[in-house]
Amino acid sequence: MRKKQQEKACRAVLAVVIGVLVPLGAAQAAEKVKVGLMLPYTGTYAALGNAITNGFKQHVAEQGGTLGGREVEYFVVDDESDPSKATENASKLVKRDQVDVLVGTVHSGVALAMAKVARDTKTLLIIPNAGADELTGPLCAPNIFRSSFTNWQPAYAMGNVAAERGHKNAVTLTWKYAAGEQAVAGFKEAFEKAGGKVAKELYLPFPNVEFQPFLTEIANLKPDAVFVFFAGGGAAKFVKDYDAAGLKKSIPLYGSGFLTDGTLDAMGGSGESLLTTLHYADGLSHAKDASFRTGYATSYKMQPDVYAVQGYDAAQLLRSGLEGVKGGKLDQAAMIKAMEAAKIDSPRGAFTMSKAHNPVQDIYLRKVEGRDNKLVGIAEKALADPARGCKM
Ligand code: PHB
Numbered sequence: 118m119r120k121k122q123q124e125k126a127c128r129a130v131l132a133v134v135i136g137v138l139v140p141l142g143a144a145q146a147a148e149k150v151k152v153g154l155m156l157p158y159t160g161t162y163a164a165l166g167n168a169i170t171n172g173f174k175q176h177v178a179e180q181g182g183t184l185g186g187r188e189v190e191y192f193v194v195d196d197e198s199d200p201s202k203a204t205e206n207a208s209k210l211v212k213r214d215q216v217d218v219l220v221g222t223v224h225s226g227v228a229l230a231m232a233k234v235a236r237d238t239k240t241l242l243i244i245p246n247a248g249a250d251e252l253t254g255p256l257c258a259p260n261i262f263r264s265s266f267t268n269w270q271p272a273y274a275m276g277n278v279a280a281e282r283g284h285k286n287a288v289t290l291t292w293k294y295a296a297g298e299q300a301v302a303g304f305k306e307a308f309e310k311a312g313g314k315v316a317k318e319l320y321l322p323f324p325n326v327e328f329q330p331f332l333t334e335i336a337n338l339k340p341d342a343v344f345v346f347f348a349g350g351g352a353a354k355f356v357k358d359y360d361a362a363g364l365k366k367s368i369p370l371y372g373s374g375f376l377t378d379g380t381l382d383a384m385g386g387s388g389e390s391l392l393t394t395l396h397y398a399d400g401l402s403h404a405k406d407a408s409f410r411t412g413y414a415t416s417y418k419m420q421p422d423v424y425a426v427q428g429y430d431a432a433q434l435l436r437s438g439l440e441g442v443k444g445g446k447l448d449q450a451a452m453i454k455a456m457e458a459a460k461i462d463s464p465r466g467a468f469t470m471s472k473a474h475n476p477v478q479d480i481y482l483r484k485v486e487g488r489d490n491k492l493v494g495i496a497e498k499a500l501a502d503p504a505r506g507c508k509m
Contacts, residue, residue, distance in 0.1 A: 185439025276307025
């Protein structure tokens, strides 16, 4: 009799243990978040893709390998900054790997294709660089967020800076694709509103770096300022060529800050004293910037740049979303709501999301001093992209 009672009690305890364990096990399986990193790891933007990845993983590591209490599983694709491969690459991550969130990319043309896949499949997309104005303009959508900037933002700020510095007549030069064209449009909008004139817009195909004929044309046109959008390996080559052609001494060169972010080592001294505008700088006094830089240097044995910041903030934004989910199952609507309300404690300074899901942020004026883009001041305070065409 006693033995029977003991057995019964044992069975009851076992049932309770199993009852607890089974639901816990089920919750744990649902807790994972599958992240599809679609970034350039080869080509002229390779260093940018790596910096974004490093920044993203740095924040996840700070959170003990989790985000919002969920284990992070990565699926990684090299998009080569090639728009013609973008739809297939993004579809693979969504359909084959079944990622919960796409994180990418650097190149505006590739990001535009990713946004279409995200829209069609209702997958969450966080853009950690690509500035295509459309992404948070006419193509804005509840499931599309950006942790970086629009092409308009830093370029518009530079249009005002150039005008304030007394320039009247500018020539622009960039790669002929969304990022370059929209940066030029942003610069021109502010510069011409302030009384300047863009006399000529020069373009070359992405990612060409045969700058010589354009430098000759600029020398002939003799504008009193030049504005450019270049980034990555191409930016370093351009600044070196501009200097070697003797133009740096005679015609001031300005750019969105991508020109000199993460590229100064490759330029030698050619970038010295250039002025650029961007949502990040060396010499900011935010506590978050100090801890971020120390962590980054310790993990990766190099200094971070704006791309690393954008990757880090993409992870912070995703964490905010996941923290808004109650229960084990990923609830996209709850995530979106939490991401819209997030205040991101960024190394660049805290920022919030606009209604179109783009950072509202300070744009800094910076000056190259040695290996630094030294903070000069705030060019535009809490600048929001106008989000033209966004109906949300
Ligand atoms: C872009 O294609 O949107 C782009 C690429 C590199 C940058 C900035 C913007 O540094």
